[in-house]
Amino acid sequence: MPTAAEHRASCDAFVAHIHLLCAEPGVRARLSRGRGRPVEECAPMDRYLSRRTAHRSGRRAYYTIASLIAMAGPQSHTPGVRPDNDPGPPSPENDPASLLVAPADSAPPPAAPDPAAWFARPNLGATLATAVHRAGHGPERTESLLHILTRISDDQLHRRLPAPVTRLLRDGITPDWGVLLHDLVQRPYRRDRVGLRWRDAFYLAAPEPRRT
Secondary structure, X not given: OOOHHHHHXXXXXXXXXXXXXXXXXXXXXXXXXXXXXXXXXXXXXXXXXXXXXXXXXXXXXXXXXXXXXXXXXXXOOOOOOOOOOOOOOOOOOOOHHXXXXXXXXXXXXXXXXXXXXXXXXXXXXXXXHHHHHHHOXXXXXHHHHHHHHHHOOHHHHHHHOHHHHHHHHHOOOOOOHHHHHHHHHHOOOOHHHHHHHHHHHHHHHOOOOOOO
């Protein structure tokens, strides 16, 4: 069973894979057809997602995120999440300029992933708060939407997410797909905890209510 850190990393890896798939317009069109639908009704997506989701809990979350990314288009990458075929920074062997630099001491082993860094990334509540500040979304209506999304069933949430996400994307605001995927996978087991994280993020970013 993967650790919490491994699961979070796998969410980013899945998002990077979907970004790569969405570079092909035909694939992107097939993936986008699954928005709002249960997995059983998403047969055109199976050829692209089954190998990565067939034995995972919360499988519908992966299909929902794939369809939302496809709906958004290939330009909507989550910052810091690199598609699988991105070579990343040049290696010394491939970068002649690096041969002019004295070799550094061997790098220390990578530190264990910091859970605080993950939870500092914007969840859905923080993204909705950004829409209020940057895109002029009405504070009261956005707050009401957030409360609805935290209370409804998982099936209703998956069906309703495409509408607010479409509006966010239209206003130039892209959710952190990896964090949203993680929360959707967790929600069937920890709905109250996920909802509290979303509400906290929204209110911590919102102006303090005026005292009457």
